[in-house]
Amino acid sequence: MTLALSKYAGSHAWLAEQRPDAFPLPAPGGRAHVPFCGAGSVALALYAGRYPLVVSDKNPRLVNAWIQVRDNVNGVIGALAAHVEQWKKTTAGAPSREEHDLASRAVFEGIRDGLDWGSPAEQAASMLFVLRASFNGLWRVNQDGQCNSPHGKPCPDVDLLRADDTRRIAVLLQGIDIRCEDFAATTAAAREGDCLYADPPFQGTHTAFCADGAEWEARQATLPGLGE
Secondary structure, three states: OOOOOOOOOOOOHHHHOOOOOOOOOOOOOOOEEOOOOOEEEEEEEHOOOOOOOEEEOOOOHHHHHHHHHOOOOOHHHHHHHHHHHHHHHHHHOOOOHHHHHHHHHHHHHHHOOOOOOHHHHHHHHHHHHHHHHHHOOOOEEOOOOOOOOOOOOOOOOOOOOOOHHOOOOOOOOHOOOEEEEEEEHHHOOOOOOEOOOOOOOOOOOOOOOOOOHHHHHHOOOOOOOOOO
8 A cells, every 4th residue: 555644635646556667767866856745645655765855835734744744753643643532532422423424523623723723743733634534635725725625524443543654654754855835946946867746736726716827826825824
């Protein structure tokens, strides 16, 4: 199974597993660059631990999760364990799956509303809980930059902590250059002998926010969690 911080909408984990030969590799001495890193399935499967690696994303909440898992994995796991314990206690003993899901949703939405609270490790733990308990790892924000990812109705026995996998990821991330920046900056940093794998978001997904791309770029800088 390909390692990743969580499920993530549009993940290419399946491609990394089935067709690793389809991906570019750096020349000797070169670096791999992965903008739009998402939950990292491609970066972790093909490049981390093998080549000098630069990963980036424009979502600072996600980038913070990457950095905290790399630099403070025990702090992240401890904070995430508290969220998972709260979720288990709240949903325990629910007489039906429907009532379990209602209780689960209440915990999920409470944590989702507090994504920017606490220390960087606590914020990373909240981000990972939301990604792991959302519908298919979907990350979504509204026009005010507030996360409105839908509850994924996780089963009572699902492992939302994934402590062992998270620690394995932390080992792979040692020495990795993790950046919060636009893909154009990551691409511009590539040099001869490097390789770059870009898995961009689907074009047009911003149309509910603004009328055109220029308006979206202007508005994006004002949104929490989406600015430069």
